[in-house]
Amino acid sequence: xxxxxxxxxAVRYRYVLKRNSVGMKVLQxxxxxxxxxxxxxxxxxxxxxxxxxxxxxxxKHQDHYRVLGIxxxxxxxxxxxxxxxxxxxxxxxxxxxxxxxxxEVKANDDYFTCITMAYETLGDPKKRxxxxxxxxxxxxxxxxxxxIKKDFYGTEFSYEDLEDKDACSGREGKTHGQAERARKKKExxxxxxxxxxxAYKNDPRIIQFKQEEKDRKIEAKKSKxxxxxxxxxxxxxAVKEAKLAMEKAAAEGxxxxxxxxxxxxxxxxxxxxxxxxxxxxxxxNNYFVENPEQTxxxxxxxxxxxxxxxxxxxxxxNEQI
Numbered sequence: 029x030x031x032x033x034x035x036x037x038a039v040r041y042r043y044v045l046k047r048n049s050v051g052m053k054v055l056q057x058x059x060x061x062x063x064x065x066x067x068x069x070x071x072x073x074x075x076x077x078x079x080x081x082x083x084x085x086x087x088k089h090q091d092h093y094r095v096l097g098i099x100x101x102x103x104x105x106x107x108x109x110x111x112x113x114x115x116x117x118x119x120x121x122x123x124x125x126x127x128x129x130x131x132e133v134k135a136n137d138d139y140f141t142c143i144t145m146a147y148e149t150l151g152d153p154k155k156r157x158x159x160x161x162x163x164x165x166x167x168x169x170x171x172x173x174x175x176i177k178k179d180f181y182g183t184e185f186s187y188e189d190l191e192d193k194d195a196c197s198g199r200e201g202k203t204h205g206q207a208e209r210a211r212k213k214k215e216x217x218x219x220x221x222x223x224x225x226x227a228y229k230n231d232p233r234i235i236q237f238k239q240e241e242k243d244r245k246i247e248a249k250k251s252k253x254x255x256x257x258x259x260x261x262x263x264x265x266a267v268k269e270a271k272l273a274m275e276k277a278a279a280e281g282x283x284x285x286x287x288x289x290x291x292x293x294x295x296x297x298x299x300x301x302x303x304x305x306x307x308x309x310x311x312x313n314n315y316f317v318e319n320p321e322q323t324x325x326x327x328x329x330x331x332x333x334x335x336x337x338x339x340x341x342x343x344x345x346n347e348q349i
Contacts, residue, residue, distance in 0.1 A: 070109050072097040072116050079121065084141035092146035092159060103160045107151075114147040295339060302342035303334040309349050 044056045074097055082090055093102045096113040105113075119125070121140055123133045149155045228234050307330060310316065315326035334342070 070098065070101070070105075070112070072113050073099065074116075074120065079139045079142065082139050082142045084137055084139065087142045087145040090142055090146070092150050093163075095142055095146040096150065102163060105150075107153075110147070110150050114143070114151070117143045117147075299339045299342070302339055302346060305346045306330065306334060306342055306349075309346065 044058055045053055046056050048054045075094065078094060082095070091099065093099050093105070096110065096117060098105050098109060098113050101109065121143060123138055123140055127133055149159050310326070310330045315323055315330065317323050317326050333345070337345070
């Protein structure tokens with residue numbers, strides 16, 4: 029069976045009974061604006077064989093979308109579509125209607141329970157969101173490292189760990205339900221941890237962040253090494269410059285000392301020369317004595333002059349003589 033909800037026009041009419049000017053009752057028409065109502069084109073499928081194969085006790089693991097006849101729409105189905113689908117199923121599969129047609133209906137084991145639970149799940153936004161997270165048509169397997177592409181972000185919900193309160197009646201039922209919920213939760217947490225680890229290892233944002241952090245550390249290490257090498261280079265340069273300065277100062281000091289020594293040596297030789305010149309002049313002139321007895325006295329006077337006068341004074345005397 030298939031039924032389509034197509035675009036239609038909703039038209040409303042209003043009639044008012046009033047009295048005219050002569051007191052007669054007149055039915056007066058009051059027009060209203062025409063309002064356009066749009067519905068998506070939906071084809072509802074009725075898979076009777078599938079419905080009869082369902083176990084009402086295991087309704088939680090059934091394909092709710094297929095039960096309501098919208099297996100292809102799934103999470104794209106609107107709330108109005110889900111309500112319409114459920115109404116179609118009630119119209120054709122309600123136990124009373126089937127009994128009226130002579131069909132055999134099992135009171136506590138009828139597939140209509142699956143239709144009811146499908147609508148209770150998909151008709152409730154919170155329950156539907158939880159179910160969609162474990163939709164049997166949704167591939168929730170974890171990809172391998174080789175299968176991961178650049179964009180793989182998604183969201184997980186937990187439908188299967190919800191406790192079926194109606195089925196968990198009594199102490200034993202509640203204990204079993206809690207244990208089952210704990211097991212499901214443990215499995216889901218393990219999956220989530222695996223997903224987180226997988227995402228952490230393959231998420232391009234994490235990879236980029238880790239690479240940037242690695243590059244930052246390498247750059248910081250290079251900068252530190254460069255700064256240390258520059259410090260060592262500057263220290264070696266300073267030591268070398270200090271050594272050169274000391275060597276230059278020593279050379280200049282040595283040159284200055286050598287120049288002073290040479291100058292003193294020249295002055296000494298020049299002094300000797302002037303003294304010798306004075307002695308030679310005095311000796312060649314018999315020390316300028318008239319009485320031989322005064323010769324020793326004049327020689328002593330010449331030696332005194334040589335010892336006490338400097339080179340300039342001796343040079344001047346020699347020039348005068």
